[in-house]
Every structure is written in structure tokens, then in C-alpha cells.
Amino acid sequence: MIAALVFLMAPPRFTGDPDAALRLEEPLRAAVAATAAYGPWPPEPWEVRLHPDTGSFERATQAPPGRAALWIGDVLHLRPWGRLWGRDLGALLRHEAVHRRLRHAGLRRWEEEARCIHAETHVRPPEAWPPPLPDPLQDRLDLALAAGTTETQAWAYRTLRAWLTGEPLPPVPQAPPPPRTDPWQDDAPGREDETVVVRWPPERLPGTLVVDGLPLRPGTAQTFQGGVSFGPGSPISRLPDTVEVCPARGGWSVTWVTTARAWIAAATAGELGEDAPFEARRALAAVLRAWLAAHPHGNHPDGSLCPLTHCAVVRGEASPSTVAAADSAPRVGAGCIWFCSSNGGSPLSPRQVWGQGSATAQPAQAVPGDPWNAWTRSFTPAQVQLLKQQVRPGLRPGQDGLTLGASGPYAVEDLRLAAGRAFGWTCWPSNACESESRPDGSLRLRGHGWGHNAGLSLAAARQQAAQGLKAEAILQSAFGVEAGLRP
Numbered sequence: 001m002i003a004a005l006v007f008l009m010a011p012p013r014f015t016g017d018p019d020a021a022l023r024l025e026e027p028l029r030a031a032v033a034a035t036a037a038y039g040p041w042p043p044e045p046w047e048v049r050l051h052p053d054t055g056s057f058e059r060a061t062q063a064p065p066g067r068a069a070l071w072i073g074d075v076l077h078l079r080p081w082g083r084l085w086g087r088d089l090g091a092l093l094r095h096e097a098v099h100r101r102l103r104h105a106g107l108r109r110w111e112e113e114a115r116c117i118h119a120e121t122h123v124r125p126p127e128a129w130p131p132p133l134p135d136p137l138q139d140r141l142d143l144a145l146a147a148g149t150t151e152t153q154a155w156a157y158r159t160l161r162a163w164l165t166g167e168p169l170p171p172v173p174q175a176p177p178p179p180r181t182d183p184w185q186d187d188a189p190g191r192e193d194e195t196v197v198v199r200w201p202p203e204r205l206p207g208t209l210v211v212d213g214l215p216l217r218p219g220t221a222q223t224f225q226g227g228v229s230f231g232p233g234s235p236i237s238r239l240p241d242t243v244e245v246c247p248a249r250g251g252w253s254v255t256w257v258t259t260a261r262a263w264i265a266a267a268t269a270g271e272l273g274e275d276a277p278f279e280a281r282r283a284l285a286a287v288l289r290a291w292l293a294a295h296p297h298g299n300h301p302d303g304s305l306c307p308l309t310h311c312a313v314v315r316g317e318a319s320p321s322t323v324a325a326a327d328s329a330p331r332v333g334a335g336c337i338w339f340c341s342s343n344g345g346s347p348l349s350p351r352q353v354w355g356q357g358s359a360t361a362q363p364a365q366a367v368p369g370d371p372w373n374a375w376t377r378s379f380t381p382a383q384v385q386l387l388k389q390q391v392r393p394g395l396r397p398g399q400d401g402l403t404l405g406a407s408g409p410y411a412v413e414d415l416r417l418a419a420g421r422a423f424g425w426t427c428w429p430s431n432a433c434e435s436e437s438r439p440d441g442s443l444r445l446r447g448h449g450w451g452h453n454a455g456l457s458l459a460a461a462r463q464q465a466a467q468g469l470k471a472e473a474i475l476q477s478a479f480g481v482e483a484g485l486r487p
Helices: 002-009 020-034 054-061 089-101 109-119 135-147 150-165 260-272 278-293 320-327 350-354 381-390 412-423 458-466 471-479
Strands: 013-016 047-050 069-072 075-078 195-200 222-225 242-248 251-259 375-379 401-404 407-411 432-437 443-448
Touching: 013 020, 020 047, 020 089, 054 069, 054 075, 054 432, 069 089, 089 109, 109 135, 109 150, 135 150, 195 260, 251 260, 260 278, 260 320, 260 458, 278 320, 278 458, 278 471, 350 412, 375 381, 381 401, 381 412, 401 412, 401 432, 407 412, 458 471
Parallel strands: 013 047, 047 075
Antiparallel strands: 069 075, 195 251, 222 242, 242 251, 375 443, 401 407, 432 443
């Protein structure tokens, strides 16, 4: 009864998710009661904001992907309910309750964090805390907890847990290399003249293929030097350089052998369109060039690229204007390689999508008029069962996942791709989404964007270029300090 009264002395105001109070009131009451031994509860009014989506949480807190809760003043920000699913909610709330209890205790950042970690599994502090850590290590811990990368913050938490339990401390991470003096330096010189092979599979081509105004005779393979034009019904307009057309499964396959320079320009036009602002095309060409440098042996087992979104869309030869944009594109490192059609104002990091790579995603605003700013989708119980059969549960470190009923978590990227292959590519538009599993076994999704939501948003690039931003600034807004870009 006494512990419950402690909670009732200053009950929070619940905001954000309409069901925040219903979902959190009792767990919060228990967390406040279970941490009474760690210090008095401040009398100031406080708020608990259960964010409706991940983008809202990250815009409000600028927290890294692994962080589920964060105090800003008297407001406790929590990730969406779907993202808290599968965590130990009690431990999370006890941790955050002790942060509030210790806000006026005058402890160093690492000391306060250690007490919060201890409270996750202990209702009382120990009779005596372990001997203090060396001063230089305390400084490193405070720096990592205040403004470290995801990797250094993970090291800080491992160190504090080891200190609390008396285990050997993990090694201190090495300092990052100094920043490059020229963030636009060329990391992959000479790639423009290297050979790129692009293949159109027969299912992407008409059964009757018209080349240079004449239908090809069935069963006859041909090689064209110097380029050819394709007729009506073909997804290709004109291709320069060497084009091989071969019969395949009752239709045709087309192979384009060209230079990296020509492919970068053609893919820029295919993804953005020739009507895109010049600086937007420069920005995308920079990313495509870096992507190609990171795939020196192609992106398919035979060493080829495809003309689809799996690699990059190619519809034909680029215009002279797009070739000029690609030739003048900034030079960026090969780690800066991702782009999507639209992030809908909810960008994700490569780590969130694929479970590897950078854990940083730059903040972004939704583009006015972008049809993918917000979307909803529903899957029937039968469709959900099919996804469960096709996708194995399990996540890589840092990767975003969701549950399907009582099973999971499943990687969102895997579910999106499986749904696209089975039901059509518009059925699950992007990775930035929240899910609601319904009692009848169906699934309701609410999300933002089109694609995987990592890296450069083409919708944002168009808007920024139209507002007068140069490609360098567009890339900066998409990638920040990642891959050596100037902050």
C-alpha cells in the first residue's frame, strides 16, 4: 500500500499512443514501487510519452536504434508499443524509474547508470558498491554514455555490468581514426572504365522483341555493337555499347555489356527520372558509384547486375544531361552506398534493416505531397501463416523485427521481401512500420516510406535539390558524418 501511494503522489500524464495509460499504468506503478529503496521520488509533474511510431521517438530523442527509453527533462519517451514487445518491460521501467529517483543525487553519469542497471534485477542497492573505477576509465564511460556511438555505448554497458558483478572488464575500444581532410576524395579511382554486365531476364521482356525496328526471328541469338533501340512493349529504350540478345524459355534475354560510367548514368536516370533536378541526379550518381565500388564482382552469382530495384533500375541510355550530372558527382567512400525511393520521414540505419553496417540514421522530414509518407496495409490469417512458413524467426544484432501473433521476432526486411514475392511489391511498402496482430490471426501494418528506408531518400533528394541544395549538402543530410562526410 505504501509503495502504491508513492506512485499516486505524482501520477504521470500519459501522451502519444491513445492506449498508453491502459498499457503502462500498472507496469509503471510496479516499477516505482520496486525501486523505492534507491531514493525519493521527485515531486515535480512528469509525463510518459509512448510514441506511436519509431520515427516520432527518434526525432524527439535522437536516440540510437538500440535505445528503447529516454528521459528528456520530466518526460519519459518510450519507443512504440510494438517495439517494446519482447523486451523485459519491468526491467526497462525499473531502470528508468531509478534515473528519475537519482536525478538530483549529484552522481556522475556512469555511477547513475550503474545503479539503474542494478535496479533491473534487484529491488535494493547492495550494502556497498564495488570499489570505484580508475579516473581515466570513468571519463571514458561518461563520454560514451553521453555522446558515444552505438558501439562505444554498448562497451560502456558491458563495462558497468562487469563492474557490478566483479567480472573482468572488457577492453577499452580504440579511438576512431582522425577525420579525412577531404570528405569527397575519390576512394575508387578508375572504376568508370571498368566493364559492367546488366541482364534482363525473359520474364521482363515481351515474347516478340523488336530491335532497331525489326522483330527478331525466334531462336536466333544476335550481338549488336555500337548500341541498339528496342521497340514497343519493351522496358528498354536504347542501349549503347554491346548488346547480346539470346532466346530463353520461349522468349528473350538481353545482356548489356558497358562501362561503369555508362551504367551509373543510366541507373541514375532509371531510378530518378530525367526530369529530376540536376543536383538530385548528382547525389544519386555519387551513391551508385560508391555502391558499384562495393560490388566489384557484380551483385549476382554470375557477376552481373540486374536492371531492377535489387541492383538499380535501368530503362535505357541516359541523356547527356544525366551523363554530365554523373560525371560531376561528388566522390564518397564505398561505405556510403544505400538509397531508397522514399523514407517517408522515417529513415532507418543499415544496422536496423540488415543487422550489419552503420547504426546511424540521419533525422529526416517527410516530403510534402509524397504519397508514401504514411500507409496502412492488412494481411489475412492465411497470408500471415504463409509468411511464417517462408521466413525464419531471429534477428541480427541491432536489426528491427516484429512478431506475428505469439511467434517471432522476425526481421522486418525478410518479411517485406517475402510478402513482395508472394503477394506483390506494393503489399508491404517499407521497413519503417508498426504492426498489430489481431485475435483472428490477421495482421495490420502502419508505416512510412517506400523501400528499405536506409540511406539517401530519392523523394527527399528531389525536394532538396528543388530548394537549391547542392548534391554535397543532400548527401550530408542523408549520411551525416558516416563514410567521412563533413558534419
